Amino acid sequence: MPGLVVFGRRWGIASDDLVFPGCVELVVRLLWWIGTMILYTYHKGHFDCNGRGILHTYLVGLLVVLMLIILSLCAIVYVSAQGTITNSGPRRSIPMLVYLRAGLYVPELVWACLGAVWVSDDGKGCDPATVGAVIAAVIASWIILLFTAVGVVFVFDPLGNPRPQPPAMEPLGVRDMESSEGSQFFSTARSLAVKVWECRLRLLCCFLPQDESHRAAFSSIAQLFSGFFSDTDLVPSDIAAGLALLHQEQDKMDQSREPSVVVSHSPSSPIGEDMEAELEKAAHCMQFAAAAYGWPLYIFSNPLTGPWKLSGDCCRSRTAESEVVGGDHLGCHFSSILQTTGLQYRDFIYVSFHNQIYEIPFFVALDHKREAVLVAVRGTLSLKDVLTDLSAECENLPVEGVSGSCYAHKGMCQAAGYIYKRLVNDGILNQAFSIAPDYKLVVTGHSLGAGTAALLAIMLRNSFPSLQCYSFSPPGGLLSKALADYSKDFVVSVVLGKDLVPRLSIPNMEDLKRRILKIVSNCNKPKYLILLQGCWYELFGGNPDDFPTELDDRRTQELSQPLLGEESLIIRPSSSYQSFASDDSPVHAATHLPLFLPGRVLHITEDGPPRRSCFSQVRYRAEWSNEMAFRSILISPRMLTDHMPDAVLRALNSLTSERPYFLCPSASNNSQHNTI
Numbered sequence: 088m089p090g091l092v093v094f095g096r097r098w099g100i101a102s103d104d105l106v107f108p109g110c111v112e113l114v115v116r117l118l119w120w121i122g123t124m125i126l127y128t129y130h131k132g133h134f135d136c137n138g139r140g141i142l143h144t145y146l147v148g149l150l151v152v153l154m155l156i157i158l159s160l161c162a163i164v165y166v167s168a169q170g171t172i173t174n175s176g177p178r179r180s181i182p183m184l185v186y187l188r189a190g191l192y193v194p195e196l197v198w199a200c201l202g203a204v205w206v207s208d209d210g211k212g213c214d215p216a217t218v219g220a221v222i223a224a225v226i227a228s229w230i231i232l233l234f235t236a237v238g239v240v241f242v243f244d245p246l247g248n249p250r251p252q253p254p255a256m257e258p259l260g261v262r263d264m265e266s267s268e269g270s271q272f273f274s275t276a277r278s279l280a281v282k283v284w285e286c287r288l289r290l291l292c293c294f295l296p297q298d299e300s301h302r303a304a305f306s307s308i309a310q311l312f313s314g315f316f317s318d319t320d321l322v323p324s325d326i327a328a329g330l331a332l333l334h335q336e337q338d339k340m341d342q343s344r345e346p347s348v349v350v351s352h353s354p355s356s357p358i359g360e361d362m363e364a365e366l367e368k369a370a371h372c373m374q375f376a377a378a379a380y381g382w383p384l385y386i387f388s389n390p391l392t393g394p395w396k397l398s399g400d401c402c403r404s405r406t407a408e409s410e411v412v413g414g415d416h417l418g419c420h421f422s423s424i425l426q427t428t429g430l431q432y433r434d435f436i437y438v439s440f441h442n443q444i445y446e447i448p449f450f451v452a453l454d455h456k457r458e459a460v461l462v463a464v465r466g467t468l469s470l471k472d473v474l475t476d477l478s479a480e481c482e483n484l485p486v487e488g489v490s491g492s493c494y495a496h497k498g499m500c501q502a503a504g505y506i507y508k509r510l511v512n513d514g515i516l517n518q519a520f521s522i523a524p525d526y527k528l529v530v531t532g533h534s535l536g537a538g539t540a541a542l543l544a545i546m547l548r549n550s551f552p553s554l555q556c557y558s559f560s561p562p563g564g565l566l567s568k569a570l571a572d573y574s575k576d577f578v579v580s581v582v583l584g585k586d587l588v589p590r591l592s593i594p595n596m597e598d599l600k601r602r603i604l605k606i607v608s609n610c611n612k613p614k615y616l617i618l619l620q621g622c623w624y625e626l627f628g629g630n631p632d633d634f635p636t637e638l639d640d641r642r643t644q645e646l647s648q649p650l651l652g653e654e655s656l657i658i659r660p661s662s663s664y665q666s667f668a669s670d671d672s673p674v675h676a677a678t679h680l681p682l683f684l685p686g687r688v689l690h691i692t693e694d695g696p697p698r699r700s701c702f703s704q705v706r707y708r709a710e711w712s713n714e715m716a717f718r719s720i721l722i723s724p725r726m727l728t729d730h731m732p733d734a735v736l737r738a739l740n741s742l743t744s745e746r747p748y749f750l751c752p753s754a755s756n757n758s759q760h761n762t763i
Contacts, residue, residue, distance in 0.1 A: 116157050123220075159184060170613065326603060329602075342631070369689065437451040445502050447506075451515055453522065467534055500542055559580075571685060585725055
């Protein structure tokens with residue numbers, strides 16, 4: 088931080104990112120130079136074959152070129168390792184060293200061509216070992232040149248083109264900026280960033296139909312991404328270093344915190360009854376939420392027996408027994424649903440595997456064990472689902488009888504509206520309740536399906552007052568405060584451990600970005616050392632790194648300035664890469680609207696030390712939590728694995744099958760545990 092500026096543009100790496108690639112190439116070059124020297128010494132400079140003059144010149148020149156490259160790499164590695172992430176002063180000479188190293192590719196290319204000419208013309212009459220060594224050297228040169236070209240493509244930043252500097256501007260609010268050159272500059276830069284992200288999304292999703300709905304989604308997501316990443320001069324390695332520091336900082340704070348007292352309750356306790364009953368219902372509903380994923384999750388959860396159990400049913404037609412719509416030509420999805428839920432074919436009212444953006448698969452079944460008409464919504468399993476996830480803008484969702492602002496996640500709101508139309512307009516629920524009129528309605532789902540299920544439950548609540556919803560690992564950026572409070576009467580959200588998704592929202596991501604900026608700005612260690620220690624800590628544990636965490640008064644004042652402030656330590660724009668400011672930036676307006684988890688939150692955590700052996704038995708504890716406890720993203724190796732549906736189902740089954748397990752009262756859950 089900031090990005091490296093060479094060849095008149097800003098690149099996606101910083102001047103302290105050359106330590107590791109430089110060391111790798113340095114080892115390769117040293118071995119290559121030693122091998123070439125051994126070959127030259129073995130022949131003592133005299134070769135008894137055709138073209139020995141060319142061969143002699145090639146080897147001598149190769150030794151010289153390799154030595155120059157080795158010296159330049161040593162200088163690059165040494166200089167790149169100096170300073171800290173924000174203190175790039177000791178690395179001022181890196182651009183010149185990069186130019187020098189790039190210039191050495193020219194003689195290397197010439198010598199590679201010379202070696203290839205000698206092998207093709209005069210190599211046949213020479214020692215086979217010598218010919219093989221020259222061929223290996225030529226191939227190695229071309230491989231390194233190829234890897235260099237690929238690396239340049241990867242670190243290329245489309246937004247790094249040199250731009251004219253905006254004129255000096257008066258303090259914000261002093262004059263009208265609409266017609267100023269500075270405003271035009273920032274507007275152009277912002278538009279370019281949106282176009283770049285939109286092109287990236289189109290390239291990533293090139294095989295998807297380019298219809299109007301997809302184009303609108305690409306545009307919406309591009310605006311979100313460009314707005315989030317455009318106001319910092321961080322490179323990917325800066326973010327990795329910041330995440331490593333944050334993880335150790337969180338663990339250090341957890342170790343210093345006094346252990347909380349867990350109050351057990353007898354089965355006769357009202358709180359104990361409520362917890363035990365909810366865990367039983369949640370474990371049952373999670374089977375249906377997991378079943379909605381179809382055969383991929385079933386095979387993943389049952390790698391040995393799953394293929395064998397599905398093989399007999401996959402190609403059998405079941406269309407006469409149940410209504411199956413789209414996307415399951417072999418019947419493997421439906422067969423896995425039957426295996427997971429234990430239901431019969433006749434118990435399914437409607438099964439849809441149709442999948443488009445804002446349109447996700449779901450099924451409706453009769454759950455005779457719980458006497459419920461159950462609607463299960465599938466979570467993210469395709470790129471179209473990812474686009475639905477990323478459509479994170481707010482959309483109005485007015486609900487009768489709810490006062491206050493009512494808005495929700497746009498993509499999931501659209502998906503819930505699609506399922507609502509199928510259930511109500513197509514008469515699916517009427518058909519189900521005509522078969523089982525005394526059953527209650529239950530809606531469930533995991534991840535994307537959890538958020539969609541919660542919104543669907545809100546839409547259906549007035550028509551079905553006894554409705555219940557079990558939302559597993561829902562996204563944190565889902566509902567406005569008014570809707571979140573309204574849903575507490577009929578929605579239960581289940582969150583496992585340090586799952587990232589329930590803590591994921593645009594305000595939380597902005598908070599994470601600011602924390603990364605603060606912690607990397609305050610750390611006095613070089614980036615390569617932070618990354619090495621971070622990798623060691625993640626793999627082998629140990630004590631968290633004792634880096635400085637307290638900011639002195641001067642730096643605290645600097646870091647508390649607006650994120651887009653000209654003098655802020657957080658933003659250190661390079662000469663060719665500017666942070667974008669606009670009238671809708673945090674300098675001028677409030678940040679993104681806050682969104683919350685739906686319903687009451689049941690938090691499941693592992694009981695015992697945070698690090699355990701792979702074969703140790705895991706015991707869980709459950710507690711009613713507060714949605715405010717999920718207003719900060721936690722960095723952990725388990726932040727993704729805790730989100731997997733099989734992990735959530737395993738934890739719930741463990742809690743409902745093992746005795747005793749820990750039951751924690753809701754009164755002790757208002758503290759925001761495990762947060763910075």
